[in-house]
Amino acid sequence: MDLGVIGAAIGAGLAAIGAGIGIGRIGASAMEAIGRQPEATDKIRTNMIIIAALVEGVALFAVVICFLAL
Amino acid sequence: MGLLQPESGLVFWMLLSFVIVFILLAKYGFPVILRAIDSRKEYIDASLEAAREAERKLENIRSDGRKLLDEAEQRQREILREASETREQIIREARRKAESEGQRIIAAAQEQASAERDAILQDARHQVAVLAVAVSEKMLRQKLADETSQTLLAERLLDEVEQTEKQ
Amino acid sequence: MERLGKISVWLLLLLCPCLAGAQEPTKAFDAKETVLGHIGDSYEWHIASFGGHDLHVSLPVIVHSPASGWHCFSSEHLREGGEYEGLRVAAEGEHKGKIVERQADGSDLRPLDLSITKTVMGLFINSLLLLVLVLGTARWYKKRKVDSPAPRGFVGLMEILVSSLVDGLIKPCIGENYRRFVPYLLTVFCFILLNNLMGLIPIFPGGANVTGNIAVALVLAFASFLAINLFGSRAYWKEVFWPDVPAWLKVPVPLIPLIEFVGVLTKPFALMIRLFANMMAGHAVILSLTCVIFVTVEMGMAINSSMTVVSVLFSVFMNCLELLVAFLQAYVFTLLSAVFIGLAQEHKAPEKA
Numbered sequence: 035m036d037l038g039v040i041g042a043a044i045g046a047g048l049a050a051i052g053a054g055i056g057i058g059r060i061g062a063s064a065m066e067a068i069g070r071q072p073e074a075t076d077k078i079r080t081n082m083i084i085i086a087a088l089v090e091g092v093a094l095f096a097v098v099i100c101f102l103a104l
Numbered sequence: 105m106g107l108l109q110p111e112s113g114l115v116f117w118m119l120l121s122f123v124i125v126f127i128l129l130a131k132y133g134f135p136v137i138l139r140a141i142d143s144r145k146e147y148i149d150a151s152l153e154a155a156r157e158a159e160r161k162l163e164n165i166r167s168d169g170r171k172l173l174d175e176a177e178q179r180q181r182e183i184l185r186e187a188s189e190t191r192e193q194i195i196r197e198a199r200r201k202a203e204s205e206g207q208r209i210i211a212a213a214q215e216q217a218s219a220e221r222d223a224i225l226q227d228a229r230h231q232v233a234v235l236a237v238a239v240s241e242k243m244l245r246q247k248l249a250d251e252t253s254q255t256l257l258a259e260r261l262l263d264e265v266e267q268t269e270k271q
Numbered sequence: 272m273e274r275l276g277k278i279s280v281w282l283l284l285l286l287c288p289c290l291a292g293a294q295e296p297t298k299a300f301d302a303k304e305t306v307l308g309h310i311g312d313s314y315e316w317h318i319a320s321f322g323g324h325d326l327h328v329s330l331p332v333i334v335h336s337p338a339s340g341w342h343c344f345s346s347e348h349l350r351e352g353g354e355y356e357g358l359r360v361a362a363e364g365e366h367k368g369k370i371v372e373r374q375a376d377g378s379d380l381r382p383l384d385l386s387i388t389k390t391v392m393g394l395f396i397n398s399l400l401l402l403v404l405v406l407g408t409a410r411w412y413k414k415r416k417v418d419s420p421a422p423r424g425f426v427g428l429m430e431i432l433v434s435s436l437v438d439g440l441i442k443p444c445i446g447e448n449y450r451r452f453v454p455y456l457l458t459v460f461c462f463i464l465l466n467n468l469m470g471l472i473p474i475f476p477g478g479a480n481v482t483g484n485i486a487v488a489l490v491l492a493f494a495s496f497l498a499i500n501l502f503g504s505r506a507y508w509k510e511v512f513w514p515d516v517p518a519w520l521k522v523p524v525p526l527i528p529l530i531e532f533v534g535v536l537t538k539p540f541a542l543m544i545r546l547f548a549n550m551m552a553g554h555a556v557i558l559s560l561t562c563v564i565f566v567t568v569e570m571g572m573a574i575n576s577s578m579t580v581v582s583v584l585f586s587v588f589m590n591c592l593e594l595l596v597a598f599l600q601a602y603v604f605t606l607l608s609a610v611f612i613g614l615a616q617e618h619k620a621p622e623k624a
Contacts, residue, residue, distance in 0.1 A: 091541035114486035130454035140412035
């Protein structure tokens with residue numbers, strides 16, 4: 035198998051792990067915050083989505099690099 | 105790799121259709137919808153305000169009516185109370201008058217009765233005196249020769265009578 | 272009755288691979304090629320194949336080459352590697368799957384290609400549909416007075432969508448002068464959402480991978496870039512080129528301004544990549560799951576049948592997930608555009624603690 039493909043696969047996996055950890059932590063904190071302050075649910079949810087999108091953006095950069103390596 | 109290279113033709117068509125869609129929607133689509141939604145929101149707010157106003161007016165009217173009713177009831181109670189008071193007073197007055205009248209009548213009757221009794225007593229005394237004189241005269245005419253001794257005796261007797269009476 | 276229905280559906284699912292296997296026993300199935308072919312663009316809109324006979328929609332090819340000028344013909348002529356007016360679809364090389372023109376010296380040249388490809392056609396159909404839906408809603412409102420009853424059905428849905436986006440997303444994210452950006456953000460949201468949803472419909476009018484194409488995402492991100500920067504306030508530009516940091520960080524070598532400027536560019540770039548990668552990945556996953564059925568044909572009846580069941584179940588699950596993602600990506604694109612616009616709009620200096 036081509037070395038580039040292996041590299042791309044490993045890279046995609048690492049990017050997925052990173053994004054998974056990041057989004058998981060955001061989700062956990064957001065749920066906790068909502069549990070503590072149910073009246074602020076809307077604000078927390080919006081900020082959660084923004085931060086999750088930022089984390090995901092970094093992961094997507096990694097995915098793009100993987101595509102380039104493929 | 106090929107997926108990451110934007111095709112110039114696709115960019116061109118996308119730009120064209122997106123700009124057309126944007127212009128059309130930004131001019132004839134969303135402003136109309138937003139304006140309609142806003143104006144309906146205002147209309148609903150105004151309607152709610154009007155309804156609240158009407159509710160308040162109705163509440164005022166209702167409370168006014170209740171106040172009137174309360175007043176009328178109060179007044180009725182007062183009138184009734186006054187009437188009963190007046191009645192009581194009249195009855196008491198009448199009773200008092202009747203009582204005093206009765207007492208007056210009784211007193212007058214008692215007075216009259218005592219006066220009559222006095223008169224009767226006076227009369228009876230006089231009569232007794234006359235009778236006693238007459239009786240004594242007749243008795244003494246037989247026993248006593250002279251007039252003086254007769255009179256003295258009579259007087260003494262009368263005094264005795266009076267004394268017994270006084271006692 | 273209900274149980275009978277369930278059983279017959281399962282039987283049908285089990286039978287499907289037999290039929291598929293019976294029809295194309297000779298050709299080896301290439302999953303990667305199929306998935307990439309469906310995700311990518313093509314000059315004709317393939318709908319289905321019935322035992323060697325293809326059902327497809329031919330689309331116009333519009334090409335301008337510096338050597339031979341304008342060409343405009345139906346993609347029917349290019350099918351099965353055909354060559355027409357010196358143009359053909361390259362089977363190999365750098366421009367694989369694209370139209371190339373054979374030069375005099377035997378090399379291939381890529382001409383300016385303005386063809387109405389599958390993606391462009393899908394884009395047109397979806398744009399038209401979007402125009403019909405939104406302008407129809409607008410017409411509904413125009414025909415009615417203020418005191419008419421609230422809308423039901425589709426118009427009611429649009430109203431909920433529009434008012435919740437404006438009140439829940441655009442107003443809080445941008446701030447006081449949000450009004451000038453409302454039409455753009457709503458257009459972007461509806462455009463992306465409709466294209467995403469149409470992409471999930473597997474047959475003809477839908478099914479084109481429009482938002483999962485980088486060119487489409489590029490244009491959308493560029494539009495957001497313009498919206499962010501053309502209306503940026505002075506404070507925003509000062510923050511970019513003369514930020515409030517120690518002077519040595521910006522005078523000899525403009526270090527921080529450089530970073531800030533890169534940030535200005537990466538924001539829309541991240542928007543583009545996010546939309547493109549999410550939608551493309553969704554299509555790829557669903558198609559891969561479907562391909563599992565055809566890949567396992569050669570592994571025998573038992574494996575193939577069980578894998579078919581698994582594949583259908585997973586496809587149903589992925590389709591549900593993609594419905595969510597279709598909405599979420601439209602929402603996130605709009606939300607982040609609104610947030611970036613709001614950041615560029617901030618004219619008050621940040622309060623000092």
